[in-house]
Amino acid sequence: MAGRERFEYDLQELQKRLLEIGNFAEEALHKAIEALETQNIELALEIMDDDSKADLLYEEINDMAILLIAKQQPVAIDLRRIIVAIKIATDIERIADFAVNVAKSTIRIGSEPLIKPIEHIKKMHQISTEMLRMSLEAFNDEDITKAKKVADMDDQVDDLYGETIKELLQINLQKPEFLPQITQLSFVCRYLERAADHVTNISEHIFYLVKGRQYDLNN
Amino acid sequence: MTATIEKQKVLEKQGDNKSSKQPKDIVYKTSELNLWYGEIQALKNIDLDIYEKEVTAIIGPSGCGKSTYIKTLNRMIELVPGVKTSGEIAYRGRNIFDKSYGVEELRTKVGMVFQKPNPFPKSIYENVAYGPKIHGIRAKKILDEIVEKSLRGAAIWDEVKDRLNQNAYGLSGGQQQRLCIARCLAIEPDVILMDEPTSALDPISTLKVEELVQELKEEFSIIIVTHNMQQAARISDKTAFFLNGEVVEFAETDKIFSTPSDKRTEDYITGRFG
Secondary structure (H helix, E strand, O other), X not given: OOOOHHHHHHHHHHHHHHHHHHHHHHHHHHHHHHHHHHOXXXXXXXXXXXXXXXXXXXHHHHHHHHHHHHHHOOOHHHHHHHHHHHHHXXXXXXXXXXXXXXXXXXXXXXXXXXXXXXXHHHXXXXXXXXXXHHHHHHHHHOOHHHHHHHHHHHHHHHHXXXXXXXXXXXXXXXXXXXXXHHHHHHHHHHHHHHHHHHHHHHHHHHHHHHHOOOOOOOO | OHHXXXXXXXXHHHHHHHHOOOOOOEEEEEEEEEEEEOOEEEEEEEEEEEEXXXXXXXXXXXXXXXXXXXXXXXXXXXXXXXXXXXXXXXXXXXXXXXXXXXXXXXXXXXXXXXXXXXXXXXXXXXXXXXXHHHOOOOOHHHHHHHHHHHHHHOOOHHHHHHXXXXXXXXXXXXXXXXXXXXXXXXXXXXXXXXXXXXXXXXXXXXXXXXXXXXXHOOOOEEEEEOOOHHHHHHXXXXXXXXXXXXXXXXXXXHHHHHOOOOHHHHHHHOOOOX
């Protein structure tokens, strides 16, 4: 058993960085929703400042992946592991950007009292971060059953998104003076819905990793 | 309007050409081949179809039987004492183990290039002309033509055309190997067997031989044994993975190096054993 210890070690390091950026995105989203709910502008600004950390991690993952390809010339599942790591990092980096977008909406709403409790938004956030966490576990374990479960959870986020937007539009009819805030809250819903879509992409990448071909889990 | 019709006709014609593309013929059909060196079984139940005008790579760890197999294809293996075989290898439909099949006849159709370049201690010209001379070609003009054509075919003509009468040993290793390929082409073979043809060459010479293989497959069927998996991935159309004398997997090279079906193939190509 000659093995490729160095390569295995480097692959694990790459995997670790992915978990790191995943945890970062989850934390950023969590803070963003907290800032929105408590209308904490300071916290929102902090999220915006911190985003460069996600960018750095993302670059680091890309550099590691390129070096691994160049130096180890991986094939088959090893090559897919690296390609998929790059794709997942791209999706997670995007999710971290959504946290920044939510923070910006929080800043735009400012101190104007929220027109309604943000229960639906919190629920969407809760499901999408749960999806993110599960998808990273699925990647780590190369578990397509879990990846499929994650993709299925996206329907719940989509339903909540539909309901919330409908509700916000109705409020808008009754209280048109709140249009700017309603617009920002609609944006927040959209960001969370998109974040869940990116997690669904991660599930698709896991299917590609394990099965070696593309699957569309979005339908 | 006329132009549109013309265009349509051209397109239809192209479509016809595409659909009329003939499936490739099988050059070598190996069926239930077993081979023993004395008591030791080196090949076990090999079934393998090799198609014409393709590059077929044979990969596998040392001792897996890949060199034994390729040497069986031109019956060179018979030179090893104590070799026994069972099963069949049909070359163009005829069993090469048939008593009536002359080994010279087979080797006129099947050329071979070895790991280490092995030119004769003669001039470059004589190295290439040797085979055709044995086959009775004496006319200087025809021999000249064959030598030039073969050296061009082996992508070495420009490097040696001004020193055809110099000793072949004066060439670099990479040039010697291409000279050996030219020598092989001179007898106008159907198949070229290559047993690790670049393992003794530097990277640039390796690249030249690899490019040459790509050109040669337009006219010849090539079977190449290689230890270099990236080489197999780069240059072959199909790949056979041998392990302990068996063919574990034989498929399109794209498939073998992206999504192999057998776990042992995956472990070997990803470097987890071997």
